[in-house]
Amino acid sequence: MEHVELFFKSVFVDNMVFAYFLGMCSYLAVSKKVSTAVGLGAAVIFVLTVTVPLNWLLDQYILQEGALSWLGAEYAEYDLSFLSFILFIATIATMVQLVEIVVERFSPALYNSLGIFLPLIAVNCAILGGSLFMQSREIESFSLALNYGFSSGIGWFLAILAIAAIREKIRYSNVPAPLRGLGITFIITGLMAIGFMSFGGMLTGGDDAPEVSEAGTAQIENTSEESAKELAQNETSEVSEITAQ
Amino acid sequence: MGLLSKKDSKLILDPLADNNPITIQVLGICSALAITAQLKPSIVMAISVIFVLGVGNVVISLLRNVIPSKIRIIVQLIVVATLVIMVDQVLKAYAYELSKELSVFIGLIITNCIIMGRFEAFALGNGPWKSFLDGIGNALGYGVILIIVGFFRELLGSGTLFGIKVLGDSVEKTGLYAIGYENNGFMVLPPMALIVVGIIIWVQRSKNKALIEEN
Numbered sequence: 001m002e003h004v005e006l007f008f009k010s011v012f013v014d015n016m017v018f019a020y021f022l023g024m025c026s027y028l029a030v031s032k033k034v035s036t037a038v039g040l041g042a043a044v045i046f047v048l049t050v051t052v053p054l055n056w057l058l059d060q061y062i063l064q065e066g067a068l069s070w071l072g073a074e075y076a077e078y079d080l081s082f083l084s085f086i087l088f089i090a091t092i093a094t095m096v097q098l099v100e101i102v103v104e105r106f107s108p109a110l111y112n113s114l115g116i117f118l119p120l121i122a123v124n125c126a127i128l129g130g131s132l133f134m135q136s137r138e139i140e141s142f143s144l145a146l147n148y149g150f151s152s153g154i155g156w157f158l159a160i161l162a163i164a165a166i167r168e169k170i171r172y173s174n175v176p177a178p179l180r181g182l183g184i185t186f187i188i189t190g191l192m193a194i195g196f197m198s199f200g201g202m203l204t205g206g207d208d209a210p211e212v213s214e215a216g217t218a219q220i221e222n223t224s225e226e227s228a229k230e231l232a233q234n235e236t237s238e239v240s241e242i243t244a245q
Numbered sequence: 246m247g248l249l250s251k252k253d254s255k256l257i258l259d260p261l262a263d264n265n266p267i268t269i270q271v272l273g274i275c276s277a278l279a280i281t282a283q284l285k286p287s288i289v290m291a292i293s294v295i296f297v298l299g300v301g302n303v304v305i306s307l308l309r310n311v312i313p314s315k316i317r318i319i320v321q322l323i324v325v326a327t328l329v330i331m332v333d334q335v336l337k338a339y340a341y342e343l344s345k346e347l348s349v350f351i352g353l354i355i356t357n358c359i360i361m362g363r364f365e366a367f368a369l370g371n372g373p374w375k376s377f378l379d380g381i382g383n384a385l386g387y388g389v390i391l392i393i394v395g396f397f398r399e400l401l402g403s404g405t406l407f408g409i410k411v412l413g414d415s416v417e418k419t420g421l422y423a424i425g426y427e428n429n430g431f432m433v434l435p436p437m438a439l440i441v442v443g444i445i446i447w448v449q450r451s452k453n454k455a456l457i458e459e460n
Contacts (some may be wrong), residue, residue: 019435024274025358082334085352086326093319122318125275125356132349178450179443182271186443193436 003147010151012199016126017159018192020133023126027160028185037164038157040121045153047099047121048130051092052149053142055131058087088131096122126156163189256378260386263453266359267390268446273359276350277391278438284407286347287395289340291388293351295381297328298360302380305368312369321364322355329354359387394441402432 016022023044030040061067065079104111121127130152139145166188175184266272273294280286304324305312312320333351336344344351354360363383368376399405404412404421413420431437 021275021278021435021438022353024278025272028271028274082330085330085333085355086323089322089326089355090319093322097319122322123356123358123361125353125358128356129275129349129353132352136349176447177454178447182268183443183446183450186439186446190436190439190443193439197434197436 002144006144006147007151010148011155011158012196014133014152015155015159015196016129016152017156017189018196020129022129023124023156026121026124027156027163027189028182031160031164031167031185034161034164034168037160041153041157041160043121044124044126044156045150047092047096047127048149048153048156049146050099050149051095051127052130052134052152053146054091054095055088056134056139056142056145058091059084059135063087084132084135088135089128092127092131093122126152159192162192253375253378256375257382257385260379260383261389262386262449265386265390265449266362266383267387267442268449270359270362272362273357273387274442276353276357277387277394278435278442280347280350281391281395281398281438282402282433283399284392284395286343287391288388289336289343290347290350291384291391293329293332293336294354294357294359294387295384296332297325297354298363298380298384299377300380301325301328301360302363302368302376303373305364306371306373306376309369317369318361321361325355325360359383390442390445393445394438397441398432398437401429402437404428 014020017024017027026040031037059067061070063080063084065081066076068075068078068080100111130149133152134145134148139148163185167185170184170188179187260266264270267274267277276290276294280290301324305321308320308324329352332354333344336347336351363380367379371379396406400411404410410420412426413422432441
């Protein structure tokens with residue numbers, strides 16, 4: 001159940017592109033044609049599925065406070081978490097290079113379709129973002145981390161596939177000249193993100209309070225609380241006005 | 246600018262408008278959108294990127310003849326990651342609340358395409374002083390967009406700037422709220438960042454027709 005929930009949450013609710021704008025650079029640059037978008041999307045799924053669990057292992061056994069205790073009692077109080085950026089990015093860069101070599105050796109066909117995108121991916125924010133979110137959300141087990149990497153990749157894939165299809169169609173429409181290309185893509189992505197926000201209620205529909213895990217959503221939560229207070233105060237003031245009359 | 250030659254000042258001024266990293270080069274969009282719900286994090290982010298890109302460009306430019314081209318991406322990533330760790334630690338020490346608010350996005354400066362893009366396109370082929378100016382210029386261009394977006398989103402979304410209630414108090418109905426003005430809570434949500442940037446691009450390209458893309 002935990003797995004299913006995490007899967008849907010990462011694909012729809014916390015979609016990499018629409019909720020956190022991760023990997024926007026390649027999302028905008030490579031979404032002109034559906035076929036190339038599919039290639040890049042597949043490569044992102046692949047690399048996320050490999051690097052997130054790997055970085056989870058790194059985080060658990062090397063970086064976290066007390067993670068080094070398996071080396072012996074005298075190492076138990078080390079906290080290397082300040083090194084996480086450099087280790088995560090090194091893992092990602094190495095993995096991408098390794099994956100490229102392996103794919104080239106064993107599946108030339110796949111290499112030809114993914115090949116040019118693989119080096120691009122090392123600097124895709126979605127990949128590092130996946131690892132950093134995995135760390136800040138304190139994902140509990142290896143299999144959940146694997147699930148998280150895979151499902152975030154799927155979410156990213158869906159987003160780039162959708163925008164590429166729309167951009168292919170929009171070529172035949174009469175877009176105002178200054179908006180052509182980049183401008184209209186931004187606005188469409190914004191509209192799609194509004195659509196994806198409706199998935200937000202999907203997992204919080206029960207009796208549980210909505211889960212707030214990230215700074216961004218926390219802010220929104222705050223503002224909505226504030227507006228709720230305002231509303232409440234408005235109502236009470238109205239009521240008191242009415243009673244005064 | 247007496248200190249800088251004409252060519253040098255062009256390096257700084259160009260990215261501010263006609264060659265803006267966000268609206269024209271399409272670099273560094275990821276972080277630009279996520280943290281602009283308020284003005285303060287936008288400015289902190291802009292300053293962090295100015296530091297990382299300025300120093301990083303100099304370092305890469307000094308190393309450019311030593312780095313083997315095959316592993317240059319990894320070398321570049323290590324340089325950026327080191328600088329970003331410095332920024333992150335400083336923020337954690339002196340502005341803890343803010344660093345919590347920016348959460349993973351400080352770390353994501355590492356993969357901010359603007360940085361790799363400038364390393365690849367400029368620092369690998371130019372001297373340190375020029376690279377420094379190019380880095381500062383591009384980071385400023387990035388910062389300008391961030392601040393514009395942050396300004397509008399905070400002003401229209403929460404009616405505040407830097408947390409100061411400039412439009413009056415929405416609870417006690419002072420200032421603009423007295424005549425029935427309401428905050429547009431939608432501006433605070435992520436999708437509006439995209440639409441605000443879209444509008445900035447629209448305005449900029451209507452002013453400067455040379456920038457209009459082919460369909």
